[in-house]
Amino acid sequence: MDSLDFEALRSIGLTTPMRQQLPSLDLDENTRLLRVVEVQREHLLLHDGQAEQRGRLATALVDRLQQDDDAVAVGDWVLVRPDGQGGGHITERLAPLTQLARRVNDGRGSPRRQVLVSNVDTALLVMGLDHDFNLRRLERYLALVRLAGVDALLVLTKADTVDVAQLARRTAQARDCLPAAMSLLALDSRDARAASALQPWVGAGQTLVLLGSSGAGKSTLTNTLTGLQSGQGGQFTGAVRADDSRGRHTTTVRTLRRTAAGACIIDTPGLRALRLDVGDEEQLSEVFGDVARWAASCRFRDCRHQDEPGCAVREAVPPERLRNFQKLLREARRDAMTVLERREQLAVWKARGREGAMRAKAKRSG
DSSP: OTTOOHHHHHHTTOOHHHHTTGGGSOOOTTOEEEEEEEEOSSOEEEEOSSOEEEEEEOHHHHHHHHHTTOOOOBTOEEEEEEOSSSOEEEEEEOOOSOEEEEEEEOSSSOEEEEEEEESOSEEEEEEESSTTOOHHHHHHHHHHHHHTTOEEEEEEEOGGGSOHHHHHHHHHHHHHHSOTTOEEEEOOTTSTHHHHHTGGGOOTTOEEEEEOOTTSSHHHHHHHHHTOEETBEEOOOOOOOTTTOOOOOOOOSOEEEEOTTSOEEEEOOOOSOOEEOOOOHHHHHHHSHHHHHHHTTSSSTTOOSSSOTTOHHHHHSOHHHHHHHHHHHHHHHHHHSOHHHHHHHHHHHHHHHHHHHHHHHHHHHO
16 A cells, blocks of 8 residues: 555545555555546556556456446546556456446346446536426436435536526426435536536545536536547537437547546436436335325325325326336336246236227227
């Protein structure tokens, strides 16, 4: 440990809780502690606060992580031994303090867990005030960060593109979706004043991640905070489509950069699909705090909040929000099914479809 430059490592986001893991690890004078700043197909880009280098994961580490449905991601801290060719062998990953993950299809009909980023202090949920504005998608992102135990801030971008009345209306609508203690900012992400507005969250040693759809302005905001320009060391940015404000996915990988104020910020590609990594119904209900709170007042303990009499949730929670909660709940239940259970459910659906078609045919014949 004496060979590690902790001052430099702090500049790339090393925190005291992460440092406290080091005494229990197998360290020698040839071992370096580095942070993952980008994950490529064949290698990882690593940083020690002073310089960047490449690294490759040891097979034993990959196998061990896969057994736990885990993986190394941007923001992780890893132990590296030099390979004699200017790179390194990654032999160990420090246990992440936080992880943001989603479920994706493994190509065989079963969802697998995909780690997005690790060791972030704050998530900036970025949503445009133009056609990108979508409260139901915002609720998904809120659920994502709350499931991970990560603090969040809602950043409404493109405030310069809407009039005062629309700005006030959409800000109020977004505020109604947020937990009481969560902050909200509306700004023009190209404006240098955006960095000042975000100053409380971008102090030295902090790590932030930008989450949102393609075209929301994540990369533009990253460039504003880092002081870099698109194509000149900064994140590439592009125009959005006029009809729906969707971006062209100019950001294709997650990348950690340092801001002018000393924080680390991770820009991420827009997620075409955000399926939550949620374990059970109770966990999801806790994320939708109003649903959990009012459910205690329902007449029936096993109330599904659909058509049961005496449902307090239906009375108190806006219908659109309740439908979104129930949609996420159905996804969570499907993800918890085994392959055999999914096949059985599909067979039931097909049988119901055939029965419905036969009844419709009989009606027409009669």
